[in-house]
Amino acid sequence: xxxxAPLKLVARRHPGYWISGVIVVALLGALVWGFARGNIDWGxxxxxxxxxxxxxxxxxxxxxxALAMILGLVLGTCFAVMRLSNNPVMSAVAWLYVWAFRGTxxxxxxxxxxxxxLVFPSIGIPGLFHVQTVQLxxxxxxxxxxxxxxxxxxxxxxxxxxxxxVDSGQTLAAKAHGLSSRQTLAKIILPQAMPxxxxxxxxxxxxxxxxxxxxxxxxxxxxxxSAESIYYVNARVMELLFVASFWYxxxxxxxxxxxxxxxxxxxxxxxxxxxxxxxxxRSLLSKNKARTKEAxxxx
Amino acid sequence: xxxxxxxxxxNLRKSFGDNEVLRGVSLSCEKAxxxxxxxxxxxxxxxxxxxINHLEAPDSGTIVVADQLIGYEPRRxxxxxxxxxxxxxxxxxxxxxFQRFNLFPHxxxxxxxxxAPRLARGVAKREADEIGMKMLASVGLSNRRDSFARELSGxxxxxxxxxxxxxxxxxxxxxxxxxxxLDPELVGEVLKVMRDLAEEGMTMVVVTHELQFAREVANxxxxxxxxVVVERGRPEEVLLNxxxxxxxxxxARLVGxxxxx
Numbered sequence: 001x002x003x004x005a006p007l008k009l010v011a012r013r014h015p016g017y018w019i020s021g022v023i024v025v026a027l028l029g030a031l032v033w034g035f036a037r038g039n040i041d042w043g044x045x046x047x048x049x050x051x052x053x054x055x056x057x058x059x060x061x062x063x064x065x066a067l068a069m070i071l072g073l074v075l076g077t078c079f080a081v082m083r084l085s086n087n088p089v090m091s092a093v094a095w096l097y098v099w100a101f102r103g104t105x106x107x108x109x110x111x112x113x114x115x116x117x118l119v120f121p122s123i124g125i126p127g128l129f130h131v132q133t134v135q136l137x138x139x140x141x142x143x144x145x146x147x148x149x150x151x152x153x154x155x156x157x158x159x160x161x162x163x164x165x166v167d168s169g170q171t172l173a174a175k176a177h178g179l180s181s182r183q184t185l186a187k188i189i190l191p192q193a194m195p196x197x198x199x200x201x202x203x204x205x206x207x208x209x210x211x212x213x214x215x216x217x218x219x220x221x222x223x224x225x226s227a228e229s230i231y232y233v234n235a236r237v238m239e240l241l242f243v244a245s246f247w248y249x250x251x252x253x254x255x256x257x258x259x260x261x262x263x264x265x266x267x268x269x270x271x272x273x274x275x276x277x278x279x280x281x282r283s284l285l286s287k288n289k290a291r292t293k294e295a296x297x298x299x
Numbered sequence: 300x301x302x303x304x305x306x307x308x309x310n311l312r313k314s315f316g317d318n319e320v321l322r323g324v325s326l327s328c329e330k331a332x333x334x335x336x337x338x339x340x341x342x343x344x345x346x347x348x349x350x351i352n353h354l355e356a357p358d359s360g361t362i363v364v365a366d367q368l369i370g371y372e373p374r375r376x377x378x379x380x381x382x383x384x385x386x387x388x389x390x391x392x393x394x395x396x397f398q399r400f401n402l403f404p405h406x407x408x409x410x411x412x413x414x415a416p417r418l419a420r421g422v423a424k425r426e427a428d429e430i431g432m433k434m435l436a437s438v439g440l441s442n443r444r445d446s447f448a449r450e451l452s453g454x455x456x457x458x459x460x461x462x463x464x465x466x467x468x469x470x471x472x473x474x475x476x477x478x479x480x481l482d483p484e485l486v487g488e489v490l491k492v493m494r495d496l497a498e499e500g501m502t503m504v505v506v507t508h509e510l511q512f513a514r515e516v517a518n519x520x521x522x523x524x525x526x527v528v529v530e531r532g533r534p535e536e537v538l539l540n541x542x543x544x545x546x547x548x549x550x551a552r553l554v555g556x557x558x559x560x
Binding site for chain 1: 352354383384387388390391393397399401403404405414415418419420463464467
């Protein structure tokens with residue numbers, strides 16, 4: 001202390017980091033080694049990854065997940081608004097919907113939709129039209145209804161939370177300026193609820209991609225059902241489950257990346273200052289050179 | 300329109316649960332008059348403003364703005380609450396400026412100002428933008444048209460909020476403690492805009508703690524306490540020679556606070 005040259009500051013060493021790191025890597029290596037030497041024919045995995053049946057199944061997985069998610073979003077928005085309505089009947093019905101569909105396993109719901117023909121052999125409006133329910137409720141439709149309506153129940157709660165997170169002063173201001181309730185919701189509340197809702201919706205979309213595999217039990221030929229249909233014949237069970245996992249990982253990874261950009265678009269522009277690039281682009285688009293210069297020099 | 304007052308509030312009562320916030324408030328405001336409402340917090344001033352444009356439904360009493368009964372219509376010996384749409388229509392003539400500005404954070408400054416004229420009055424975008432720019436110019440903020448609320452100071456935000464209220468062409472503007480949430484050095488720019496408005500003949504009801512503003516700009520000062528109007532009159536009467544003890548006490552306390560700053 002005191003006189004002399006100032007002492008150099010050095011970071012503390014952590015030998016524990018190295019030891020625990022080596023142990024974890026060794027365990028991981030053992031796992032990989034085990035699977036590599038195990039009774040699995042890795043050679044055929046790439047072949048099946050690009051095989052026609054699997055690709056077709058993957059497409060159907062993407063299709064059902066996307067459609068069910070859209071159905072869920074529509075239902076979720078409607079029921080969230082109903083849940084917040086002053087009309088006690090509306091609010092109670094929305095509560096009941098969430099209670100019923102969030103409270104039962106989605107697998108059970110899928111089976112119920114698929115077996116609906118047992119309850120109603122034929123449906124229609126008397127005198128107008130009639131259909132055999134068995135022909136109407138295809139595995140596709142049962143999967144769409146089961147997954148979408150179940151998802152809607154979860155999204156109802158998520159969207160309701162987002163709406164409630166918007167400052168109540170916003171509603172006051174909108175109403176005070178003569179906007180109707182509907183305009184207030186569409187133009188003021190929902191746009192501001194988006195940043196709060198989006199991260200969770202991204203998670204739900206990833207969940208939906210995986211949950212769609214449940215549709216295999218009602219015979220919808222999505223990714224898992226396609227993989228199963230192959231290993232029922234050639235008994236390469238693990239190989240084909242890994243093939244399916246590969247495509248699930250691709251889909252969920254791409255969705256995560258999309259979610260990241262969506263969040264950045266909605267979230268950051270709401271809270272933080274616009275980035276330099278964004279400001280320059282905006283002013284370029286508005287063809288105002290003076291402002292561009294200003295944006296560049298003010299940084 | 301008749302020659303009567305622009306705003307008439309009669310015997311207004313409003314409770315929240317067991318708490319009776321307004322206990323029979325009556326008030327009137329002529330065209331081009333500035334009425335300043337002062338009083339301790341919790342005296343019901345904000346609730347009074349919220350009732351005037353029916354953001355809160357009163358329990359009893361009536362409010363008439365420009366010969367229109369607000370929020371209700373007489374029908375078979377009763378006053379029946381209006382439809383949501385009709386209340387919204389009535390509010391278009393009554394501007395409001397909030398303590399915490401309540402600008403729409405997802406919209407630019409100009410869109411904040413033009414949104415209501417476009418949605419509620421159906422004005423075309425181009426025309427709305429023209430009106431909006433004129434209003435922004437009148438509060439000295441034409442150069443911030445593309446900014447967002449979070450990029451502005453509190454004083455600027457409140458001036459945008461005033462422009463937003465003006466863009467609807469209101470007959471009356473309600474100010475709910477417009478400078479209470481501002482840093483002291485920003486209060487002046489907002490009061491200046493309000494002063495200009497008053498000089499141009501805008502009818503204003505201003506809930507405020509700015510006694511100096513009340514003295515210089517108001518035609519009438521109303522002192523409220525505990526849900527009733529205690530005293531009303533010309534500013535120099537109420538502010539300089541208050542008759543009621545409660546008024547005197549309140550003003551002394553406010554002036555005392557001002558000195559400490």
